[in-house]
Amino acid sequence: MAKGKEFDEGMDAGVALTLADIALQIEQPERADALISHAIKLAKDSGDNDQLAWALLTKARITNDGNVLTEAEEWVASSEDEWLRSAYNNQCGIHALEAGDIPAAKASFAQSLALKEMLEDKVGQANTLYNLGEISREEGNVEQAKEFHARCVDLLEELGDRKGMVNGLAILGHLEATEDNVDGAVIHYEAALEIAESEEDFEGTVVSRWGLAEMARAMGDQDLELQHLSQVMAGFMQLGRPTPEPIKNRLNELADTIHGGI
Structure with missing residues (x-):
């Protein structure tokens, strides 16, 4: 592929769209936009309406332009x-x-x-x-x-997709919690935590333990809540990242309640 905005003569619309996606992945939006415009031109010149629709959809995906979607509708309907x-x-x-x-x-x-x-x-x-x-x-x-x-x-x-599962299970835990189904929430949060720890997914671990801490609080088990929140704080400290204020505040509340302050 030539430099600048000149493209190989042998490039077809499909190749241009593939390269546009690659350009987006490596954070070259201007290059991607030029490739998509080139793909649209090639598709129009060749009369390939399916490729034209794909090119317009790709443009709509990165610009969120409803007018481009409207333009693509005709070609999608006939495909x-x-x-x-x-x-x-x-x-x-x-x-x-x-x-x-x-x-x-x-x-x-x-x-x-x-x-x-x-x-x-x-x-x-x-x-x-x-x-x-x-x-x-x-x-x-x-x-x-x-x-x-x-x-x-x-x-x-x-x-x-185990990391995706962590997020999904945590969402299910939260949904159960909104219905006051503590047991159901715990099942999902524990499943999420097990996978998150095995995948070394820090964010997933934090979300899961935070959920479990909230469920421990709902059950009135302050020791278990303290255990989960302490492990969350330890994780932030190991990574050299600041512990979120809500976690620190709750830990201080628990310390005052359980140990009479530190």
């Missing part, structure tokens, strides 16, 4: 590429979600999920289930949120 349809619906869901149009986001994600299930796209399914779960959580529909996130965790387990 027989189900992967393209799935990606289009997913991007429409993301755009609607960021615009605050929850009903439109739910409808688009549901359509995308149905296509991803047909295509057996497990990674895509997990991502969409997560989005649907978070929408349900924001709406206060806890049971539906639990269903979506549980399905997401199952897929992440199949995919071997």
Whole structure:
């Protein structure tokens, strides 16, 4: 590939889009934008409407421009590429979600999920289930949120994404806690903690132990709460990172209560 904004003559739209994704990964947004524009031009020149739709979707993904999505709609509607349809619906869901149009986001994600299930796209399914779960959580529909996130965790387990599982299990723990189901919350937080520690996932460990500390507090077990929070603080200290104020404040409260102050 030539330097600057000149591209190899033999490059097709698909290659240009692949290189654009690579440019984004290595934080070269201007290069990515130029490659996407080049892909759009190539697709238009060749009359390849599927590639044109993919190029427009890629542009929409990095710019969150609804006008670009509208432009892509015509080509997606006439395409027989189900992967393209799935990606289009997913991007429409993301755009609607960021615009605050929850009903439109739910409808688009549901359509995308149905296509991803047909295509057996497990990674895509997990991502969409997560989005649907978070929408349900924001709406206060806890049971539906639990269903979506549980399905997401199952897929992440199949995919071997253990860090993703930690996040999903912690979310399930939080959802159980909102319904005052302490036992259910503890089960999920402990499962998340076990995986987080085996993966040396510090953030996951903190979230899991914080959740377990909150459940210990709900049960009135101050010693167990102190144990979890102390281990969280020790982890921050080992990494040379400041302990968050809420954790320090709660530890001081516990110290005053249990030991009469230090």
